[in-house]
Amino acid sequence: LIIMGKQAIDDDSNQTGQMLAALLGWPQGTFAFKVNVGEGSVDVTREVDGGxxxxxxxxxxxxxxxxxxxxxxxxxxxxxxKAKKKPLDETSPETLGVDVAPRLKVVKTAEPGGRKAGVKVGSVAELVQKLKVEAGVL
Structure with missing residues (x-):
């Protein structure tokens, strides 16, 4: 059983646990509210929108x-x-027989285009006209 946090320190993507489960081919329980470990199984209670x-x-x-x-x-x-004085055993991935070769390849990274400046309108009618003609949302 691997228990992980739900998010990384750099963002709130909530994907590390799911990616690890996919790579290992293991089942996953996300956002655990309560965990009961049984014989060969685990019951995960999670909070969802409906309860x-x-x-x-x-x-x-x-x-x-x-x-x-x-x-x-x-x-x-x-x-x-006391913890600072305790010895710390170190090991390497090779000693454990773990392959740490990258499995993903970044093909391309691009920044999104900059935002255009906003426009002030004089009336509601002018706003509706701009939404119809320029934005095409109405």
Whole structure:
């Protein structure tokens, strides 16, 4: 069972968990409100627009969390100092037999065009006329 946050620090795309699940071919439960791990399965309760939805997944699985899943524990200063003294074992992907070669290729990146300046109109009739003729939305 891999438990992940729902978003990255640079944006709110909510795609890391889903991409990992797709690459591994594992089932996924997103926005976990409550998680119950059973024998070979996990039940994920998630909050949706209409209330709560429960999803049953076979293990192994990916679960992305919601803020309501857990109350964070904040480390005390003495425990932070103790942690600094503990040894940290390091390993490499090669030791674990993991291929870290890129699987995606960026074909092209382009910035969107700049926005045009707005136009002030003198009346509602003029606004409606511009929307009909220039914008073509009416």
């Amino acid at each position: 709560l939805q429960m999803v049953g997944l076979k293990l192994p699985a990916i679960v992305t969390t919601d803020l309501r899943l857990n109350e964070p524990r904040y480390a005390s200063l003495p425990n932070i100092m």
